[in-house]
Amino acid sequence: MSVTDQSQTTSTTALNNRRWIYSTRPAAEVSVNNYRLEEQALDTELANNEVLIANRYISVDPYMRIQQSAKNNWEAPHPLNTLQQAGVVAQVVSSRSELFRPGDWVTAYTGWELFSKVHQNALLKLDPAMAPVTTALGVLGMPGRTAWFGFNDAGKPKPGDTVVVSGAAGAVGSLVVQFAKLAGCRVIGICGSNDKCDWLTKELGADAAINYREHSTTDALQSKLAEFSGVDIYFDNIGGWITDAVVPLINRRARIVICGQMSQYNGQLDQPELGPRLLHHMLYQRATIQGILARDFNHRMDEMVGQVAPWVADGSIKFEQTVVEGFENLPETLAGLLSSRNRGKVLVKVSEAV
Amino acid sequence: MSVTDQSQTTSTTALNNRRWIYSTRPAAEVSVNNYRLEEQALDTELANNEVLIANRYISVDPYMRIQQSAKNNWEAPHPLNTLQQAGVVAQVVSSRSELFRPGDWVTAYTGWELFSKVHQNALLKLDPAMAPVTTALGVLGMPGRTAWFGFNDAGKPKPGDTVVVSGAAGAVGSLVVQFAKLAGCRVIGICGSNDKCDWLTKELGADAAINYREHSTTDALQSKLAEFSGVDIYFDNIGGWITDAVVPLINRRARIVICGQMSQYNGQLDQPELGPRLLHHMLYQRATIQGILARDFNHRMDEMVGQVAPWVADGSIKFEQTVVEGFENLPETLAGLLSSRNRGKVLVKVSEAV
Known part of the structure; x- marks a missing residue:
């Protein structure tokens, strides 16, 4: 069975997606009050070379709070009433790409939502045998x-x-x-x-x-x-x-x-x-x-991974992760990050791997 | 008559040297009150390879005020009760160096005084035909x-x-x-x-x-x-x-x-x-x-002069000098520099060329 066939079997159903919408600009500390939780039916039909992913781990990072400043930073501020952008580690649910199969682990830049539809070019495949997949949001990301x-x-x-x-x-x-x-x-x-x-x-x-x-x-x-x-x-x-x-x-x-x-x-x-x-x-x-x-170093990712991944594998570089459970905790986890409650990389686990 | 002979004919006399001694640290604006004018007999006898120079133009520069800060800057603060250090353009009075003859124009880093004795290695000869000698304290300095x-x-x-x-x-x-x-x-x-x-x-x-x-x-x-x-x-x-x-x-x-x-x-x-x-x-x-x-660029002086001197000669680069007359005006000229009264390079003419 081809990957394309597989995707087509799911193309007419809809998923219940949950999404954290960045809705009001924080004046000081960010909190859950700056977000709105939306439920949305996601049509699973895919375009050619598109992939549906189920997010497993979603990142919270300090730069997110910079993007909420009212002033331009490296770009215009994060638009209000749009999905909070974020890096994710996900598994492929269905695919119309020859590069990805259901169950594959991938990383992408999508946002605080349970499911995303992504063009194959915006996905990077992860090898769980090389390093824990969550390192794609941390030491190898x-x-x-x-x-x-x-x-x-x-x-x-x-x-x-x-x-x-x-x-x-x-x-x-x-x-x-x-x-x-x-x-x-x-x-x-x-x-x-x-x-x-x-x-x-x-x-x-x-x-x-x-x-x-x-x-x-x-x-x-x-x-x-x-x-x-x-x-x-x-x-x-x-x-x-x-x-x-x-x-x-x-x-x-x-x-x-x-x-x-x-x-x-x-x-x-x-x-x-x-x-x-x-x-x-x-x-x-x-x-x-x-x-x-x-x-600025996106284009040199291979160089970094080539250097650092062996150190992660042999223990020369230690990495620590704080994994918070539950999609509903994303906004408060970002707030906690900014008050430095945790150590190492902080991420939120939003669904179970299959 | 050799240069050495010339110097020896003046070796037993003494000159009346005048020197501005940096004597108290300014709390805010520097003024003449932070200096003491000293008169000192300068024995004109020279060591081998030493040169006696008469300063004609003495520099005032903003960095002098940095050096008067009580805190270390790039080095320890300018010591109190010592000659105010400065760049000068001078003429050779007498010489026990084969490299310099009386009347030669030179530049050196000595201080706010009428005469200085300097080792030949600390002098740079100037060619008045190439550019006005004062440019050695400005555009070519x-x-x-x-x-x-x-x-x-x-x-x-x-x-x-x-x-x-x-x-x-x-x-x-x-x-x-x-x-x-x-x-x-x-x-x-x-x-x-x-x-x-x-x-x-x-x-x-x-x-x-x-x-x-x-x-x-x-x-x-x-x-x-x-x-x-x-x-x-x-x-x-x-x-x-x-x-x-x-x-x-x-x-x-x-x-x-x-x-x-x-x-x-x-x-x-x-x-x-x-x-x-x-x-x-x-x-x-x-x-x-x-x-x-x-x-940090002392060692690349030749490179700068090689590039810029022709531009000065052909007028591509304009330089302006504010020349204040009179040795006695050195401290007030430094104070004026810091309140930006002048334009271009500011220097003080302290004696007449011969």
């Missing part, structure tokens, strides 16, 4: 790509460099910590709990970890960081007062990689917070600040 | 090097780029404006008077010039700048609220070159001013901020 190219291309590490990572226990930060150790750097992670500190130093190999809640002013955090005598690479996921503490400690020709500014996402992108001016430090140290986005 | 390499190496111009220059009528800024035009860019200069605006557009070829005193808030200046639809290169000499106006207007992959932060030199390097956070714009546009210092 967008966060991994961000960490790998952000750290290597923009960070330009050398053995012996001192690397400070903010948001070090997050999906990207926890990978940067490990990539930096593999590159022969000394690594100090900044995170928000003693448990995370222990994880960073005992499991991921960080040379030191600082709980910013125990050094909770710019001066206090800076004093603590100053024990490490200068920063060559600052990989910044957080921004705000934590970054204020790090910048005056940079070494000559330091590289500051702006990967995220999570401390600013709950309103301060629309109305910037005030902070101490810092550009003179760039002058003094002939240092560089570079902003990076995962999408 | 440190400011020229800063403008050339800062713009080209850090700015990475392409034809068609929109370039915004703050401090555009200054020694460095006025060269960046012209280098950018030669590179095929569209150039908008920001400066502090309508006279300077006219000079930038009518003499130096800027496509537009904005008097920030007529658009004197961040929002007003930003609205004016927004007419030019995005910034590819921002060459920043000023910082502060002017930079706040420019940064949100950067284009994808913009390059921000931090050459100076003059608005912050009168105290805010010690106690940073607050300003709106801006690092999220780096993320959105995958832009770069890079700090540069003239000294």
Whole structure:
């Protein structure tokens, strides 16, 4: 039986799809009140080369909150009253593509919904034997790509460099910590709990970890960081007062990689917070600040996976996932991500594999 | 008569040297009160390979005020109770070097004094037939090097780029404006008077010039700048609220070159001013901020002079100098530089050529 035949057997039924619609712009913290849950009949008829997928794992990522800012970011803000866009890991339900068969594991960029119809060109097949399929949303997906190219291309590490990572226990930060150790750097992670500190130093190999809640002013955090005598690479996921503490400690020709500014996402992108001016430090140290986005390295995905997948397979790179159960929990899981409740990659399991 | 013989005939006399000693740290604006004028007998006896020079033109530069900050900058602060360091253009009085003869024009890094004894290796001979000797402190000296390499190496111009220059009528800024035009860019200069605006557009070829005193808030200046639809290169000499106006207007992959932060030199390097956070714009546009210092390109001086001197000779690059007369006016001229009273390169003539 051909794949096309299979798909045609399901082409006249309809599925009950559930979708989280982004409906109002959050003024500060995002919550379930900014979303509306819709139920929609999904006609399963497929166009040529189209595939129907059932989402199993749906991603929540900090960039989603950037896209909810009222101001343009890298593009126009996420439109209101449309499906919340997101990366997913899914299984093929039916297919009119010769490339995909029912049951295949795939990853795609669709959104917070149970089912999606996707052109074959927008699907990437996953091999569950190579790595857990969920890694396509983490270490072998967008966060991994961000960490790998952000750290290597923009960070330009050398053995012996001192690397400070903010948001070090997050999906990207926890990978940067490990990539930096593999590159022969000394690594100090900044995170928000003693448990995370222990994880960073005992499991991921960080040379030191600082709980910013125990050094909770710019001066206090800076004093603590100053024990490490200068920063060559600052990989910044957080921004705000934590970054204020790090910048005056940079070494000559330091590289500051702006990967995220999570401390600013709950309103301060629309109305910037005030902070101490810092550009003179760039002058003094002939240092560089570079902003990076995962999408800039889409075309180099193979390169990242080729490097990192063997390290995941042999345990050289550890990855941690926080899997929240239940489609209904997507909005609150995004909110929790932004208040850094979890460690590693956070995703939501929305249906059972078949 | 050999050069050595010549020097020996003057080796037992003493000259009355006058020196401006940097004596107290300014809390805000620098003034003559931060200096002490010393008269000192200078024994004219020379060591082997040493040269006695009479300074004719002495430089005042914004970086001098950075060095007076109480905090380390690219090195420790300028020591108190020592000669104010500075670049000079001088003539040789006597010499025990085979490389230099009395009357030769030279440039050196000595300080605010009438005479200096300098090892031959720390002197660069000038050819008055090639360009006015004062250009060694301007377009063919440190400011020229800063403008050339800062713009080209850090700015990475392409034809068609929109370039915004703050401090555009200054020694460095006025060269960046012209280098950018030669590179095929569209150039908008920001400066502090309508006279300077006219000079930038009518003499130096800027496509537009904005008097920030007529658009004197961040929002007003930003609205004016927004007419030019995005910034590819921002060459920043000023910082502060002017930079706040420019940064949100950067284009994808913009390059921000931090050459100076003059608005912050009168105290805010010690106690940073607050300003709106801006690092999220780096993320959105995958832009770069890079700090540069003239000294990083010392070893490429030949390259700059080889490129720029012919342009100076044929008038493709215009340079303007404000020459203040009188050694006694050095401290006040530095103060005036920081309140941007002048245009082009500012220097002080301290003695007559022979």
